[in-house]
Amino acid sequence: MNYNTTEAFAQELDQKDPLKEFRNEFLFPKNQDGKPQLYLCGNSLGLQPQQTANYIQKELQDWANYGVNGHTEAEHAWMPYHEFLSESMAKIVGAKPHEVIVMNTLTVNLHLMMVSFYEPKGKRNKIIIEADAFPSDKYAVESQLKFHNIDPAEGLLLWKPRPGEYTCRTEDLEQLLETHKDEVALVMIGSTNYYTGQAFNLKAITKLGHKHGAKVGFDLAHGAGNIQPDLHNTNADFAVWCTYKYLNSGPGSLGGCFVHERHANSPKLKRFVGWWGHDKSTRFNMRKDFKPMPGAEGWQLSNPPILSMAAIRASLDVFERAGFDNLRQKSKQLTGYLAYLVEELNNPNIRIITPSHPDERGCQLSFQIKGANKSVFDALSKANVVADWREPDVIRIAPTPLYNSYTDVYTFIQRLKQVLA
Template identity: 65%
Template sequence: MSDYKLGLEYALQQDQNDDLKSYRNQFYIPKDKKGNDLIYMTGNSLGLQPKSTKYYVNQELEDWANLGVEGHLEAKNPWLSYHEFLTESMAKVVGAKPIEVVVMNTLTANLHFMMVSFYQPTKARYKILIESDAFPSDKYAVESQLRHHGFDDKAGLILWKPRKDEELLNYADLEAILEAQGDEIALIMIGGVNYYTGQYFDLKRITKLGHKHGCNVGFDCAHGAGNVALDLHDSGADFAVWCTYKYLNSGPGSLAGCFVHERHAYNKKLNRFTGWWSHNKQTRFNMRDEFDQLPGAEGWQLSNPPILSMAAIKASLDMFNDVGFENLIEKSKKLTGYFEFLLKQLGKDTIRIITPSNPEERGCQLSIQVKNADKTLHDKLTEVGVISDWREPDVIRCAPTPFYNSFEDVYRLVEKLKNILSPS
């Protein structure tokens, strides 16, 4: 969509014509001290709360109150199999088969559990390749895996870096690294959407390249799940992990998701940590049986899951089912395209967008640099009712999220930014 127009009237007309406009009213929008809606642009950090969440959680609180332990079998949504209520919906969101997906643990914990299985170093092939500006937790996790296996965490870490005076990563450089060092690399672990630049990587291309050189390939999709069409199954990746509190709106610190490709589903020889929740469901409560591993991603579970957190995830996923993820993506591209259009009107000498301009290479987030600005600019935006996200050294991240952000939100954000930069 390239026929964007200036002016508030255009934004209001787009909102009026938006088939998804009613969903905004299904979320709690934070308000200022006067009771006005804030402009919330940080769904890439913490998604807003669906109004239905309290009812989903209250259902489990009531069943716990009324049934006690019997809720495992007799609750309206029996707790024993509660995670299964999430599987099909989550699989749709990340483009996977149900056997490939499970909701469990938290993000970095899942990354470690995946590396137990898919980082199997030898003396000759032990290195791990990541983006040079990977999310810190990913970097810390892979460094600790190198140390755990007895390797130097600096010599064993290979960084895919952007070129000089550029922010985005280039696939030709990745190919060159693998041509030169591919036989030394045991694992490629990339953030599916880079947290800082918003660059959405071609997961299938990276996976094919990695597998060509004998590397296992995994992705941290924290900034991709619920934001872009990940198509994890078709990507061929060995594994992926993601959180659910950003675009999946499940609440702070909520449970995470995990993908293990179908080709690994029945491989019981694959090394892993285990617990009773990865044991055969039919005999799990016999207690004294030898371990009998479940097939698929469920076979990586350890403990019985926290139901209250899963109830919040279910509330959100039911909304995704209702709206249709492809419809969210369609609106997202229009909304972020409009945001980009308005920012460019401020002038290239003032604003620089480091996120890719190709809508297929980004989600809803735009990362912007403002010439000669520091964190005081972000602070001023906050003061005028914009909740955005500052990342050192000089980037403001804004994510117009299609579930609850409007074209009017985007218009007013840019107007406030313009007034701060050029006060009348």
Template identity: 60%
Template sequence: MKKIHVLLLETGKNSNLDSYKLGLDFALELDKKDALAPYRQQFYIPRDSSGNDLIYMTGNSLGLQPKSTKEYIDKELEDWAHLGVEGHFKAKNPWLHYHEYLTKKMADVVGAKPIEVIVMNTLTVNLHLMMVSFYKPSKTKYKILIESDTFPSDRFAVESQLRHHGFDDKDGVILWKPRKGETLLHYEDLEKTLKNQGNEIALILIGAVNYYTGQYFDLKRITELGHQYGCAVGFDCAHGAGNVKLDLHNSGADFAVWCSYKYLNSGPGSLAGCFIHERHAYRKDLNRFTGWWSHNKATRFNMRNEFDQLPGAEGWQLSNPPILSMAAIKASLDIFDQVGMDALVEKSNKLTGYLEFLLDSLEESIVKIISPRNTNERGCQLSIQVINADKKLHHKLTKAGVITDWREPDVIRCAPVPLYNSFEDVYNLVERFKGILHEG
């Protein structure tokens, strides 16, 4: 049986050798040794018309539903039915304080202090609220630096902010681009851009994990570089939260935003998260949009008081939150709290390392992994480029019971999620992919 040594875990170098092998038996052996394998049973795995589990590799688009979610939501529905408005104070988990039940566990997921984290609104709404506070353009320093292939919603939000402030929405955007013939970004190019144009840049906004390539950036390095040139620095962590160890507090970033329906498994369109660094917690000079939920809790219901801003991330809230969505988030965060990000990332690296090995073993010249090979520079997503392929390949995979994500012009995004994907899933994915390729 063919055998290969692969790099694994802490460094992404050959310091921690592990042996991957071909064949289903080896995948099953890995699953038997996997301490997180039982957590798969806590999620609903989509099935085909014959009742067979699908190979679900799109947790980077929509995470699977924890089986506990219904119980958590039903409890709030029950309290609403029996208590009505009194549920704000008398529910088992009083709604008035419900967002506080999520704060500590969400902070642990993203590597922050509780005072720095709030669950509220949706991702792009939070991004706009952060730009209200941290994008402070002047006539000469007004430009915003983003990745050239950032997620479209971020680009649209940035362009609209520029227009709102009276600037040209094309001239005001500076792109961090990959080099010719490459897909990944180089920090040296970012440094060069800032050296040449840093005096014009007011804000750096980068996706912590790029949605297309899966490249995970060094947030601390980017933040320190941006701050050297007087730029505010923020990150869209939609593809990072629950996937990689973001360590937001120690990164020094001014702010970050993320959704909760991808790796955090809270359901389609569920509420998002927001991070504002502790050094901004008590600043009242920062411009912001406000609402009654950012007002002092002790006097919030007195109604006629002057605005009294809450400290920390809570001070950016606007409205009372949707409890049913928060209940779904609570169900998922309780699982994350049991497992911990260290264990999740360890298994994630093993899963993607195994997927990487199997794809390389195909020895197909048209198949190329465009995600970083270094495990420190990626999460659980591997983006697979198939030269000259079109979306028919994706449709064939779907018909074969493999749920992946297609991105034009020729990339399949696969995300083996450590909470519910198995090594057998990875093996079967590659076997079916190989069969489709050999069909011609």
């Protein structure tokens, strides 16, 4: 798309946007003066869909009306409630419905997956993550290494950017795997890096990991609802994600988990189990030995929190109507417009460290601020912009296609100009 810097151009793009009406389905926070904030922080916490309250209230009312019988008699019976989410969630992450389950939270799911897919044997005991992985991922894999009596200083391999660069190159991962032949048990990468916004080539990473005999998994915390990871065709062994960022399910809401169908009924995989993963036809016999349900459902531990799932269902229903392919197309244009306007500023104090190619990023752009000066971010906050600061020197801006507009992007640049002036 050929962009220009005028406000009229942004307004014209909004008028032509086939998804523009979805903005009206979200609640925007307001400042102390009652003015809606310029919200560009969906990569940290998504906005609340207007219908979420109704979806939750419905379950509260059914609880009041039915009590325990709501498990079978509520309009959306609680017993199979997680099944109402699987098809829509599968579309968002590019999986088959039986490969996906909504359960627990992200790091809990990551640990459960590593129980099954990290199997250190002899010298094949190392885990690869990206050097600037989200801290929780690093803590999780380090603790798994320690659990197996492996020193993280020896067992953890970091996929690093080259000196003077901020993003990772696939050929360097290939070299890392080649250097540590027969030593890597697991490659576990964040699909979209939280700091730089770089979206990795998941299929290429999976192919490399499998070529060298390792299992491969992904953390989609910044990918689910943002990029299309195409998990089934990527051939990854597993993936985990949260739903409170781009999937707009509310703070601390449940996460999601993918297990490729080739592992659906594998008796060799170790796993931590709970009764909700047991064959549902005999689950309530209570005294049967554990028999896992096929697919990702077999990794469930406990019966699900319905109120959290109701919020997820409310958001997924919006995604279903919008169509994820449509959202991704708008996202590329919206973030492309933001990148264009930032570059037009020609300001030596601001540098975009997110890849420039639309296929190598989601909606987030990360701006490095010269001198690690947080004053620019603080001034933007005073200018009613909700963004995100990450140490040591990055502002993250994420125009989200479901509810952000081209005019939002234009307005942000005008406020940034005022701050810089």
